[in-house]
Amino acid sequence: MSIKAPMAGKIINVLVQEGEKVEKGQPVLVLEAMKMENDLVAPQDGTVQLVLVKEGQSVKGGEELVQLA
Numbered sequence: 001m002s003i004k005a006p007m008a009g010k011i012i013n014v015l016v017q018e019g020e021k022v023e024k025g026q027p028v029l030v031l032e033a034m035k036m037e038n039d040l041v042a043p044q045d046g047t048v049q050l051v052l053v054k055e056g057q058s059v060k061g062g063e064e065l066v067q068l069a
Contacts, residue, residue, distance in 0.1 A: 003066040005059045009033030
């Protein structure tokens with residue numbers, strides 16, 4: 001399972017680390033798009049396998065940001 005960017009924007013905060021357990025609905029990243037901050041949340045309980053972005057990075061819509069297991 002992965003978390004993808006719903007739209008193009010800039011990552012302004014990474015709230016998890018690899019190996020961390022997350023619960024469904026827990027904020028994982030904050031994406032700034034169109035001058036608004038959007039919390040991206042875990043779609044299910046799991047463990048963060050990979051964080052593919054860093055703070056300040058620009059991303060495209062649909063780009064994979066975090067992998068969960």
